[in-house]
Amino acid sequence: MFFRDIPLAWLQLTHSKAKFFAAVTGVVVAVLLMWMQLGFLDALYRSATSVTNHLTGDLVLISPHTKEFARPESFPRRLLGRALGHPDVVAVHPFYEATGKWQNPWSGEKRPILVFGMPPDEPLFDATGLAEGWSKTNVADAGLFDEVCRPSLGDVGKHFHAGETVTAEINNRRVTVVGTVRIGVGFQADGNFVTTDANFLRLFPDRQASAIDVGVIELRPGADRLVVQMALRQAYGHELKVQTPEELIAAELKFLQDNAPIGFVFSMGVVVGCFIGFAIVYQVLFTDISSHLPQYATLKAMGYSDGYLVKTVLQAALILAFCGYIPGTILAAGLYEIGKRATMLPMDLSLHRGMQVFGLSLGMCFLSGLVAVRRLRSADPAEIF
Amino acid sequence: MPDAIDVRDLNYAFGEGELRKQVLYDVSLTVQAGSVVIMMGPSGCGKTTLLTLVGGLRTVQAGQIEVLGHDLDAAGPAELVAVRRHIGFVFQLHNLLDFLTAQQNVEMSLQLHPEIDPPTRRRRAQEMLKVVGLGDRMSYYPAALSGGQRQRVSIARALVAQPQLILADEPTAALDSTSGRQVVELLQRLAKEQGAAVLMVTHDNRILDLADRIVHMEDGRILDAG
Numbered sequence: 345m346f347f348r349d350i351p352l353a354w355l356q357l358t359h360s361k362a363k364f365f366a367a368v369t370g371v372v373v374a375v376l377l378m379w380m381q382l383g384f385l386d387a388l389y390r391s392a393t394s395v396t397n398h399l400t401g402d403l404v405l406i407s408p409h410t411k412e413f414a415r416p417e418s419f420p421r422r423l424l425g426r427a428l429g430h431p432d433v434v435a436v437h438p439f440y441e442a443t444g445k446w447q448n449p450w451s452g453e454k455r456p457i458l459v460f461g462m463p464p465d466e467p468l469f470d471a472t473g474l475a476e477g478w479s480k481t482n483v484a485d486a487g488l489f490d491e492v493c494r495p496s497l498g499d500v501g502k503h504f505h506a507g508e509t510v511t512a513e514i515n516n517r518r519v520t521v522v523g524t525v526r527i528g529v530g531f532q533a534d535g536n537f538v539t540t541d542a543n544f545l546r547l548f549p550d551r552q553a554s555a556i557d558v559g560v561i562e563l564r565p566g567a568d569r570l571v572v573q574m575a576l577r578q579a580y581g582h583e584l585k586v587q588t589p590e591e592l593i594a595a596e597l598k599f600l601q602d603n604a605p606i607g608f609v610f611s612m613g614v615v616v617g618c619f620i621g622f623a624i625v626y627q628v629l630f631t632d633i634s635s636h637l638p639q640y641a642t643l644k645a646m647g648y649s650d651g652y653l654v655k656t657v658l659q660a661a662l663i664l665a666f667c668g669y670i671p672g673t674i675l676a677a678g679l680y681e682i683g684k685r686a687t688m689l690p691m692d693l694s695l696h697r698g699m700q701v702f703g704l705s706l707g708m709c710f711l712s713g714l715v716a717v718r719r720l721r722s723a724d725p726a727e728i729f
Numbered sequence: 730m731p732d733a734i735d736v737r738d739l740n741y742a743f744g745e746g747e748l749r750k751q752v753l754y755d756v757s758l759t760v761q762a763g764s765v766v767i768m769m770g771p772s773g774c775g776k777t778t779l780l781t782l783v784g785g786l787r788t789v790q791a792g793q794i795e796v797l798g799h800d801l802d803a804a805g806p807a808e809l810v811a812v813r814r815h816i817g818f819v820f821q822l823h824n825l826l827d828f829l830t831a832q833q834n835v836e837m838s839l840q841l842h843p844e845i846d847p848p849t850r851r852r853r854a855q856e857m858l859k860v861v862g863l864g865d866r867m868s869y870y871p872a873a874l875s876g877g878q879r880q881r882v883s884i885a886r887a888l889v890a891q892p893q894l895i896l897a898d899e900p901t902a903a904l905d906s907t908s909g910r911q912v913v914e915l916l917q918r919l920a921k922e923q924g925a926a927v928l929m930v931t932h933d934n935r936i937l938d939l940a941d942r943i944v945h946m947e948d949g950r951i952l953d954a955g
Contacts, residue, residue, distance in 0.1 A: 348847050350836055350837060601907070638824050639826045645784065645786055647811070647813040647814030
């Protein structure tokens with residue numbers, strides 16, 4: 345039993361405080377690297393859907409050529425009418441979307457911004473701040489600015505909340521910020537600007553009111569969404585795609601996974617982290633075994649089994665995993681906070697990822713223990729006499 | 730009372746084929762329970778090999794060895810491990826674990842016997858260290874002990890589980906003459922008190938008077954089994 349016995353692995357590891365500290369630091373670095381890589385990967389995936397996550401509506405119409413929500417292909421507005429033919433459909437709203445150039449009013453720098461145009465009577469987003477600010481957008485060249493934007497666009501939120509009037513240029517046209525919302529940014533732009541369809545068309549003069557990007561369908565309460573979806577799919581055939589918001593988000597993620605190598609890049613980072621941890625733990629265990637071979641052989645001569653020594657080495661490996669995981673996770677929490685502020689990407693310590701990192705650290709340490717154990721074979725009790 | 734060690738017609742060789750080198754030839758030796766036997770002989774005469782065979786650290790090739798009533802020539806690896814738990818080993822070098830205190834090193838020996846609970850284990854280790862004169866050094870690490878003190882800890886480790894047989898390989902080799910003799914005297918006295926047999930390999934002429942019997946070995950043969 346573990347607690348009855350002299351904790352050989354623990355005593356051996358901690359006998360030299362400096363060595364123990366160095367070993368744990370190695371595991372901490374590995375754990376931290378895993379947290380960061382997995383965190384960024386997850387944040388990028390999640391940020392990619394930050395806009396679609398806030399979209400209201402029961403079903404969404406998009407062009408079959410639209411691969412990414414942020415880079416939509418337009419389709420004729422008149423196609424929306426066909427959906428209204430279904431008895432369960434209460435309304436179909438046109439939604440305009442395009443990437444414009446925002447000029448930071450303080451630095452003058454021009455950065456991409458996603459601009460959304462929606463009917464004045466029906467904001468199609470469900471986001472913090474929208475309900476309060478929406479009515480004020482119904483004047484020319486006014487709109488709501490997404491506070492959760494990258495710093496490159498300027499600290500609009502701070503100035504706005506301080507009571508200042510913030511004006512900036514989108515596509516060289518002066519706009520006034522009349523409120524702020526919280527949506528979140530993905531890859532394609534540094535921020536979001538939400539306004540009415542009329543204002544949208546002013547900012548993008550080459551766009552026509554008759555060509556929209558998304559149709560948002562509202563159903564009668566109690567209607568079976570999937571049944572309506574089937575019917576509308578038949579009605580539109582190959583002309584438009586009819587998706588639930590969940591399907592839209594899933595398709596968005598799938599596109600990203602298939603087309604951006606970030607999954608591979610960040611997974612490589614995790615592998616590198618595991619390898620660093622593996623190498624350090626292996627080095628520590630191997631050195632400890634090597635410098636204690638006569639003593640281990642003595643234990644064998646006394647009547648300790650090979651299994652006891654193997655168990656001791658693996659225990660040492662698991663102790664290192666534990667001792668590295670906890671400070672590594674605390675450090676990761678701090679770095680997540682910094683990363684969140686710098687990139688505005690949604691980085692949070694989640695239980696799921698915590699278990700993932702824990703599993704990886706345990707596996708990494710256990711594996712190095714298994715490899716180091718081979719060194720025990722050299723402990724031959726017949727050779728110590 | 731049966732003999733502690735009964736070796737008959739033991740032959741042993743290292744290597745195979747052309748490299749085969751026989752080190753033991755028809756060795757027969759008995760060590761009575763409770764007696765102290767010193768084995769002497771030049772380096773390479775096979776006495777250490779004999780000691781490792783008796784201690785169950787090598788597998789018997791030809792001949793018979795009975796130790797404390799166990800047939801070692803018929804025993805598998807697991808049985809050999811089990812037999813070793815009833816033997817006390819004292820080595821040339823103390824081989825104490827440097828990250829354990831003197832007391833913990835002694836406890837390691839008792840931990841092999843699951844019937845001894847931890848409080849008893851600690852108490853017996855402490856008593857044993859007092860017996861070897863280290864009552865005030867129990868929580869010292871080996872690095873803080875002198876050579877003689879370390880060897881006394883290893884004697885405490887070998888004796889604490891009250892084995893009926895103690896195998897010692899040049900226990901004085903790393904010690905100066907005074908502490909060397911003290912250590913062997915201690916070993917001999919405690920073995921007598923516990924009724925344990927001792928088989929000790931040594932080159933040290935100054936301790937021969939502590940033996941009940943002296944066996945000489947040369948070129949793999951026992952010269953005088955008297």
